[in-house]
Amino acid sequence: MGLFDEIKKKLSHEFIDIVEWLDNTDNTIVHRFERYQNEIKNGAKLIVREGQAAVFVSEGRLADVFTPGTYDLETKNLPILATLKGWKYGFNSPFKAEVYFVNTHLFTDEKWGTKNAVILSDERFGLTExxxxxxxxxxxSDPGKFVVDVVGTDGHFTNFEVNEHLKSLIATKFTDTIGEANLPIEMYASNATELSETCREVMQPEFDRVGIELERFYIENVSMPEDLKKEIMEYSRLDKLDMGKLAQFKAAKAMEAAAKNEGGTAGAGMGMGMGFVLAQQMGGMMNPGMLGAQKGAQQPQAAAVPPPMPTAVTYYYAVNGAQQGPVTVDALRNLFASRTVNKDSLVWKQGMDGWKALKDVEELKSFLGGSTPPPLPTS
Incomplete structure (x- = not known):
């Protein structure tokens, strides 16, 4: 290569006429414009496209920031740089400055997550994760501050690099926010939208410190250990149940289980008793006049009318300070056997002047056991 070609090559690198950057990636946040010895020709044209900003740095200090547009780089539109360089009467020679193009468009769908479980204290379930x-x-939002405080001298800065910093910041602020929210543990998942907005507001000042705007913040999922999730589901079901109906249901299931107990005489007797009751009820529904036909043959003019059925005695009872019932004596006996009620549980039935402990009601003392039958009569 001849001397003339070498000089021509050097001059072509030194005297740059156009300063611009065409982004062909989707993850570059900052790109440093490269040229020989950082020299820019006086009067060169600067092109900043939409979604970009151009940051000039001179000797490690922030000089000028250009928003979208086309500029002729002269003293009048480089006021800070001109002050730093001490140009009092303009300049005609090339000048040195680093130019960083900053992507100002919205970076979306960035991922975040808690690396470790967050420990919370719940009034009902204790410490949870x-x-x-x-x-x-x-x-x-502030290209100059971002270049100085975050990018430094990095010539090609991507969203992956900034995300490593942002994700740590997000995890820390998220932990603080949900700790101060003091919500019941099961409410975090159902209030994700409100919690997301609160987190964004809390985090924004920290993002502002480095020239970043947190446009959107979404909590997509809040998870907890499976055993805790099952416990919460059981608790929510019990909270919605009618305890009186639940007691009746348990009593009915206990009677059904006793009837199916083929090895016990009590179960067999109960099964027979239930069978007789059902048979009588079904017989009465199928042919209510049959009994009158059998017993009233001598009085055909008057239909036989059975006596009124005896009214079953029912009791109300208290569980955890709440009134439950009414239930029959047999059902109350089963509740006593299943320890839903005990000898000190308060009970009441129609005709009693007030609530009494189960052990103080005469017809219920048989629940307590220890009853001795009278002696057999002598022949």
Whole structure:
């Protein structure tokens, strides 16, 4: 290569006429414009496209920031750089400055998550662990501050690099926010939208410190250990149940289980008793006049009328300070056997002047056991 060609090559690198950057990626946040010895020709044209900002740095200090548009780089539109360089009367020679193009468009669908479980204290379940993950969107709101405080001298800065910093910040602020929210453990998942917005507001000042705007923040899932989830589901079901109906249901199931107990005489007797009752009820429904036909043959003019059925005695009882019932004596006996009620549980039936402990009601003392039958009569 001849001397003339070498000089021509050097001059072509030194005297750059156009300063611009065409982004062909989707993850670059900052790109440093490269040229020989950082020299830019006086009067060169700067092109900043939509979604970009151009940051000039001179000798490690922030000089000028250009928003979208086309500029002729002269003293009048480089006021800070001109002050730093000490140009009092303009300049005609090339000048040195680093130019960083900053992507200011919205970066979306960035992932975040808690690396470790977050420990919370719940009034009902004690210390619990949760994990969470989601997405967020951000944009560079102050290109100059971002280049100086975050990028430094990195010539090609991507969203992967900034995400490593942001995810740690998000996890820390998320933990603080949900700790201060003091919600019941099961409410975090059902209030994800409100909690997401609160987290965004809490995190934004920290993002502002480095020139970033947290545009959107989403909590997509809040998870907890499976055993805790099952416990919460059981608790929620019990909270919605009618305890009186639940007691009746348990009593009915206990009677059914006793009737199926083929090895015990009590179960067999109960099964026979239930069978007789059902048979009588079904017989009465199928042919209510049959009994009158059999017993009233001598009085055909008057239909036989059975005596009224005896009214079953029912009791109300108290569980955890709440009134339950009414239930029959047999059902109350089963509740006593299943320890739903005990000898000190309060009971009441129609005709009693007030609530009494089960052990003080004469017809219920048989629940307590220890009853001795009278002696057999002598022949």
């Amino acid at each position: 949760i994990r969470a993950f989601g997405t967020y969107s951000f944009r560079i």
